[in-house]
Amino acid sequence: MSLDKIGIAKRIAQEVKSGHYVNLGIGIPTLVANYINKKLEVEFQSENGLLGMGPFPVSGQEDADLINAGKQTITTLPGASFFDSSTSFSMIRGQHVDLTILGAMEVSENGDIANWKIPGKMVKGMGGAMDLVASAQNIIVAMMHTNRQGESKLLKKCSLPLTGIGCIKKIATNLAFLEIVQDGFKLIERAPGVSVKQIVDSTQGNLIVEGEIPEMKIF
Amino acid sequence: MSLDKIGIAKRIAQEVKSGHYVNLGIGIPTLVANYINKKLEVEFQSENGLLGMGPFPVSGQEDADLINAGKQTITTLPGASFFDSSTSFSMIRGQHVDLTILGAMEVSENGDIANWKIPGKMVKGMGGAMDLVASAQNIIVAMMHTNRQGESKLLKKCSLPLTGIGCIKKIATNLAFLEIVQDGFKLIERAPGVSVKQIVDSTQGNLIVEGEIPEMKIF
Amino acid sequence: MIDKRVRNVSNALEGISDSMTLMLGGFGLCGIPENCISELVNMKVKNITCISNNAGIDDFGLGLLLKDKQIKKMISSYVGENNEFERQMLEGELEVDLIPQGTLAERCRAAQAGIPAFYTPAGFGTEVGEGKEFRDFNGKMHLMETAFKADFSIIKAWKGDSAGNLIFKATARNFNACMAGSAKITVAEVEELVPVGSLNPDHIHIPGIFIQRIFQGNKYEKRIEKRTVQAK
Amino acid sequence: MIDKRVRNVSNALEGISDSMTLMLGGFGLCGIPENCISELVNMKVKNITCISNNAGIDDFGLGLLLKDKQIKKMISSYVGENNEFERQMLEGELEVDLIPQGTLAERCRAAQAGIPAFYTPAGFGTEVGEGKEFRDFNGKMHLMETAFKADFSIIKAWKGDSAGNLIFKATARNFNACMAGSAKITVAEVEELVPVGSLNPDHIHIPGIFIQRIFQGNKYEKRIEKRTVQAK
Numbered sequence: 001m002s003l004d005k006i007g008i009a010k011r012i013a014q015e016v017k018s019g020h021y022v023n024l025g026i027g028i029p030t031l032v033a034n035y036i037n038k039k040l041e042v043e044f045q046s047e048n049g050l051l052g053m054g055p056f057p058v059s060g061q062e063d064a065d066l067i068n069a070g071k072q073t074i075t076t077l078p079g080a081s082f083f084d085s086s087t088s089f090s091m092i093r094g095q096h097v098d099l100t101i102l103g104a105m106e107v108s109e110n111g112d113i114a115n116w117k118i119p120g121k122m123v124k125g126m127g128g129a130m131d132l133v134a135s136a137q138n139i140i141v142a143m144m145h146t147n148r149q150g151e152s153k154l155l156k157k158c159s160l161p162l163t164g165i166g167c168i169k170k171i172a173t174n175l176a177f178l179e180i181v182q183d184g185f186k187l188i189e190r191a192p193g194v195s196v197k198q199i200v201d202s203t204q205g206n207l208i209v210e211g212e213i214p215e216m217k218i219f
Numbered sequence: 220m221s222l223d224k225i226g227i228a229k230r231i232a233q234e235v236k237s238g239h240y241v242n243l244g245i246g247i248p249t250l251v252a253n254y255i256n257k258k259l260e261v262e263f264q265s266e267n268g269l270l271g272m273g274p275f276p277v278s279g280q281e282d283a284d285l286i287n288a289g290k291q292t293i294t295t296l297p298g299a300s301f302f303d304s305s306t307s308f309s310m311i312r313g314q315h316v317d318l319t320i321l322g323a324m325e326v327s328e329n330g331d332i333a334n335w336k337i338p339g340k341m342v343k344g345m346g347g348a349m350d351l352v353a354s355a356q357n358i359i360v361a362m363m364h365t366n367r368q369g370e371s372k373l374l375k376k377c378s379l380p381l382t383g384i385g386c387i388k389k390i391a392t393n394l395a396f397l398e399i400v401q402d403g404f405k406l407i408e409r410a411p412g413v414s415v416k417q418i419v420d421s422t423q424g425n426l427i428v429e430g431e432i433p434e435m436k437i438f
Numbered sequence: 439m440i441d442k443r444v445r446n447v448s449n450a451l452e453g454i455s456d457s458m459t460l461m462l463g464g465f466g467l468c469g470i471p472e473n474c475i476s477e478l479v480n481m482k483v484k485n486i487t488c489i490s491n492n493a494g495i496d497d498f499g500l501g502l503l504l505k506d507k508q509i510k511k512m513i514s515s516y517v518g519e520n521n522e523f524e525r526q527m528l529e530g531e532l533e534v535d536l537i538p539q540g541t542l543a544e545r546c547r548a549a550q551a552g553i554p555a556f557y558t559p560a561g562f563g564t565e566v567g568e569g570k571e572f573r574d575f576n577g578k579m580h581l582m583e584t585a586f587k588a589d590f591s592i593i594k595a596w597k598g599d600s601a602g603n604l605i606f607k608a609t610a611r612n613f614n615a616c617m618a619g620s621a622k623i624t625v626a627e628v629e630e631l632v633p634v635g636s637l638n639p640d641h642i643h644i645p646g647i648f649i650q651r652i653f654q655g656n657k658y659e660k661r662i663e664k665r666t667v668q669a670k
Numbered sequence: 671m672i673d674k675r676v677r678n679v680s681n682a683l684e685g686i687s688d689s690m691t692l693m694l695g696g697f698g699l700c701g702i703p704e705n706c707i708s709e710l711v712n713m714k715v716k717n718i719t720c721i722s723n724n725a726g727i728d729d730f731g732l733g734l735l736l737k738d739k740q741i742k743k744m745i746s747s748y749v750g751e752n753n754e755f756e757r758q759m760l761e762g763e764l765e766v767d768l769i770p771q772g773t774l775a776e777r778c779r780a781a782q783a784g785i786p787a788f789y790t791p792a793g794f795g796t797e798v799g800e801g802k803e804f805r806d807f808n809g810k811m812h813l814m815e816t817a818f819k820a821d822f823s824i825i826k827a828w829k830g831d832s833a834g835n836l837i838f839k840a841t842a843r844n845f846n847a848c849m850a851g852s853a854k855i856t857v858a859e860v861e862e863l864v865p866v867g868s869l870n871p872d873h874i875h876i877p878g879i880f881i882q883r884i885f886q887g888n889k890y891e892k893r894i895e896k897r898t899v900q901a902k
Contacts, residue, residue: 078867084615085658089540093784131540297635307770312552343750352771
């Protein structure tokens with residue numbers, strides 16, 4: 001058994017601390033918002049120009065002028081503010097955003113990340129991802145441990161064009177929660193029901209397994 | 220006979236064109252606002268964060284939160300806007316302000332200006348003057364032709380610390396209106412009742428006198 | 439007050455010709471200058487370089503210009519919502535310069551602010567940094583990025599007055615504010631053009647000095663790209 | 671919502687100690703953080719470096735810190751209204767770094783925006799440029815200027831909410847907005863602290879993310895430096 005996307009989102013939600021301004025990328029990261037402890041003081045930043053992002057609107061309340069960075073209609077919470085794109089990236093580049101959660105195609109054992117381009121195939125652009133990974137102090141990658149072909153996405157070296165170098169600190173996958181340390185991927189927790197061997201087999205980069213590896217607690 | 224400060228301001232006012240955003244320095248430049256043809260579309264920028272500056276308030280209407288760059292209480296005109304200091308200097312550095320009028324202690328024949336410091340004596344600071352002279356396309360200096368000792372302020376080379384280099388295009392003094400060209404100060408107009416000889420005698424830098432020099436028309 | 443009003447969209451875009459570089463505001467379809475984009479289609483200008491965060495969708499926004507092959511080059515951060523774009527790019531019909539969104543915004547702002555170049559860490563060590571100057575500040579590598587140069591900047595605001603002062607609504611501010619005054623001529627289209635004096639000077643997002651021409655758009659479709667709602 | 675409220679000025683300035691670098695907002699006496707300045711006098715912190723456009727007047731604003739010789743160095747653009755300042759500077763008791771106002775504002779904004787350095791033409795060819803890197807862009811010489819580094823930024827707004835969102839009034843915005851988020855800790859004092867949700871998100875000048883601590887000042891004198899009126 002391994003985690004589904006919601007499970008990954010739930011595990012990442014545990015990393016969010018009170019007082020955090022959080023930027024969520026599209027895909028699994030967006031789901032994280034649903035599982036953060038409601039008692040925490042947290043605000044979501046959307047890089048198209050919104051701080052204090054709320055849930056999706058109820059039908060009939062959609063506003064074309066109010067979207068998130070994924071172009072989805074959204075709402076604001078009390079205390080929200082709007083601003084332009086250069087101010088938004090002042091928040092990001094200036095390290096005012098405390099936590100960045102984003103998806104990845106590949107992560108390497110030294111913390112490089114590739115998530116924006118497959119040459120000759122997918123060229124959608126990096127959006128704000130390069131700014132985020134270049135500046136964020138605290139980045140968590142949310143992704144499947146392997147790709148559709150079953151190949152590891154935790155590599156010695158990324159094969160795809162990079163988004164940023166040496167910037168990733170934590171990774172949550174369907175199989176494990178890992179931290180990137182000096183020598184590679186340090187296994188912190190196993191997904192419920194997943195064995196260390198399964199994680200070892202699914203990790204191409206250097207995996208550090210020290211002592212007993214606890215199982216994640218997903219509520 | 221030579222111009223007084225009001226006369227200088229009146230002469231400079233003739234240089235203001237419709238559509239101009241104008242930044243006025245303290246002293247004589249401030250007076251220019253009073254003599255601009257009311258039919259022209261002109262807006263005044265104050266670098267502390269105001270566009271659309273109006274006249275001084277009537278007594279009792281002063282607002283401590285509404286001042287100009289000279290720290291004087293002022294008012295706004297319809298269409299005014301407030302902004303922060305970095306936006307204000309975006310207007311100046313980005314050449315959105317069309318005309319800058321400022322005072323000077325010295326101007327040299329190649330367009331250098333000194334107006335911010337007398338070493339060991341007066342050290343008030345440059346304020347916004349260095350930004351203004353470095354970026355403005357169109358700068359008019361308003362000043363007396365000579366200092367209190369009767370020495371020329373239109374020099375071959377400035378003796379005081381510079382505010383900017385090669386930036387001044389036009390000068391209005393109590394004696395004359397001049398333009399700075401390739402080879403020096405070109406005499407354009409004489410102040411009413413002032414002879415060319417008087418101007419020659421009061422100018423240390425290279426003065427170019429070509430043909431008949433008309434007398435200013437000051438209304 | 440300096441009156442910036444022009445009669446209509448055609449007067450607003452007067453002077454735009456083939457091979458120019460245009461900046462266009464908006465994020466996705468949010469806050470795009472709809473009326474000006476339609477007019478660019480009508481004008482049939484060709485070979486244009488567009489600086490715009492996104493490239494619209496197949497049948498709206500900049501997608502309309504792509505469809506008619508009016509665009510020679512796109513400078514954007516994300517173009518993922520447009521199939522025709524991806525086709526033209528992969529087949530080499532379209533030049534594309536993909537740059538980080540924050541760098542894009544700041545290069546617009548730098549043009550507005552008269553700052554010819556600045557340093558940012560975004561993209562260092564990636565192909566974005568190839569051929570660019572880099573430099574260590576405080577133990578971290580940064581790329582030198584330069585201000586954009588464009589012939590026209592075309593933006594959209596919610597309300598504007600005759601003096602060119604602009605107010606944006608919600609997240610429709612985005613690149614529209616960064617691009618005001620970032621080109622020789624900035625054209626602003628607004629949903630509502632109000633008389634001078636009706637906007638609170640403290641609420642103005644972009645002072646009129648950054649705007650050369652302003653007009654009220656005929657109509658706004660304001661299409662939603664991804665309508666997402668929650669169960670009631 | 672992240673609550674940024676602190677009980678009072680003394681909590682707001684907790685952690686400030688001798689030899690720190692402080693940024694202080696305001697232009698002249700307009701928009702200065704009066705309550706924080708009084709508290710700095712009470713705290714008797716010494717040897718501080720102040721980044722502030724002006725230095726107050728002899729008996730108000732930063733003049734109060736100068737009088738008590740709490741300031742080691744001033745980084746300002748214009749200090750002409752303060753006789754004690756001029757005396758201390760000319761007699762070498764005070765270090766002074768005078769820099770162009772636009773450069774001052776942009777170096778604050780650069781710190782806020784994570785831009786370590788930028789280029790500006792201001793000051794090239796003058797003593798401001800001495801010892802600084804310069805470079806030609808588009809045929810014009812520019813100086814490289816770096817972002818400020820400060821321990822605390824202390825600013826004043828008109829209204830603020832518990833989340834740290836700020837709204838300024840008229841020309842009291844000035845450097846206060848540029849300095850928000852330009853130091854490790856930004857303290858905002860406001861004339862009126864309102865509940866979260868009472869400010870229109872489109873009217874907020876500085877989003878709360880740039881502010882770490884906020885409080886409502888006890889009283890505001892708001893002294894006018896040059897009362898100038900016209901004949902009725």
